[in-house]
Amino acid sequence: MPHPLGVGRQVSESVAQLELGEHQVGHAEIVEIPDWTRCPFSSKNHDRSSSTQNRGIVDPLDSVLRTTNSANAGYELLSGTDGWSVRGPAPRGATRVALVDRGEVTVTAQALPGLTLVAGQILFAGAGPEYLIEGSPGAVLHSLSLEVEALSAEPVLRALPQVLKLDETANLASSLSAVIRLIAAETDRPEPGGAVITARLADVVYVSTVRAAASCFADGTWLALLHDDRLARAVRAAHDDLARPWTVAELARCAGMSRSAFAAAFRSVSGQGPLEHLTWWRIHRAKHLLRSTDLDLTGIGGRVGFSSGTALSRAFRRHTGVSPMHWRKDPGA
Structure with missing residues (x-):
């Protein structure tokens, strides 16, 4: 059956016609989070018209991301007609980027209010305490887990809230949907060199999401200086x-x-x-x-x-x- 993930214009017609299988997931180990932040990421937040502004934003963050590599990228398509759930904890330094393709998904953690995501929204989760992700009946979540080296990622993970919810208005959702679809294709139909391709694409997902998260101004942290x-x-x-x-x-x-x-x-x-x-x-x-x-x-x-x-x-x-x-x-x- 056709893969449920919608794809941005960046994907070629041939890629857009890929058909990937779904599988229902019960419980798995995933990344956890300590608090919630909703980021209304949209083009109006990124009006960086002057080259001076672009240098001010990109250069310091580049110095961090240049030494931050992800490893052991894992893709899961979470779906089920009767609903589904997954829970952690995950290893220190692990990160999860998840895109809701269909339905409604909730994330809860001890002593924290629930976070609800709908189709087109992206969840970025760093390391933290145990948490639970639950999908409503028919919900589909494309989930990418990344083991990020702790020391290299420390400046970013220390500055950002442990969870960022990126809105469906984000151009990022369209771009990441294309990349995640390519990862899904490599996972569904393994071929020689597939692990290398998946690792490189996972880095793109991580860096793109962190860049978007940094644009939420990360109030009270060094990332806010870049704005x-x-x-x-x-x-x-x-x-x-x-x-x-x-x-x-x-x-x-x-x-x-x-x-x-x-x-x-x-x-x-x-x-x-x-x-x-x-x-x-x-x-x-x-x-x-x-x-x-x-x-x-x-x-x-x-x-x-x-x-x-x-x-x-x-x-x-x-x-x-x-x-x-x-x-x-x-x-x-």
């Missing part, structure tokens, strides 16, 4: 040159603002002061270097803006509760 052109210029400059001993006055000049106005705006938008944010980002980058290189603390400290290995060690312990060398031996500490 203010002046503040974004300062964030981009600092992230691109961590070794530089930045001051608030220098960052304010990058933003074209007075020191006091810049500091106040930065904290109002993100919930952090400029140097507080910069220290957090330096510690995050230090973790990458501890894991991926054999550099000593002095070498790592110099790369991320600390005057010495001792200064790095003090800041690292203050932020993580353990020393850098202890973390290098046991990143899960």
Whole structure:
């Protein structure tokens, strides 16, 4: 029978004629979430007419997503004439992107109100406590689970609400429906190289959804800085040159603002002061270097803006509760 997923104009006529089988699902392990946010994502939220605005939004997020890779992508078509349900928990770092194709789907978690999605809406769920997804009779949900490496994804998953509901008005729904359909085709009719294709397409789904989620302004987090052109210029400059001993006055000049106005705006938008944010980002980058290189603390400290290995060690312990060398031996500490 024809696959129920509607496809955007991006898919060719031949792909649009693919026929995929359905299967009914009982219980499976999926990603969980701690709270709910509804994002009215539409074209009016993305009027980035100037190249300066685009640079301010894309560059810092690119620096995170460039090192974030998904693995073990799994596709499920959840459907059933009598309704269906799936529950978690899922491994740490797992993410779920699900598109409602037909009917109504509800998501509930302990001590949280239910979240309802209808056809055309997208669910983005990060890691969190146990939750339950239930489909009404006849509901169809296209669900993609992704294991995202925890350290690389930390800046995004820390900033975004654990659940984002993207509206049916989103251009994203049309685009993702096309990509998810291709994943469904690879899953339904396995061929040599299919796992590689699925992995690449899963990355497209993840990055596209995160980009849309970031456009919900992520109030009170560093992602919100990317939606203010002046503040974004300062964030981009600092992230691109961590070794530089930045001051608030220098960052304010990058933003074209007075020191006091810049500091106040930065904290109002993100919930952090400029140097507080910069220290957090330096510690995050230090973790990458501890894991991926054999550099000593002095070498790592110099790369991320600390005057010495001792200064790095003090800041690292203050932020993580353990020393850098202890973390290098046991990143899960």
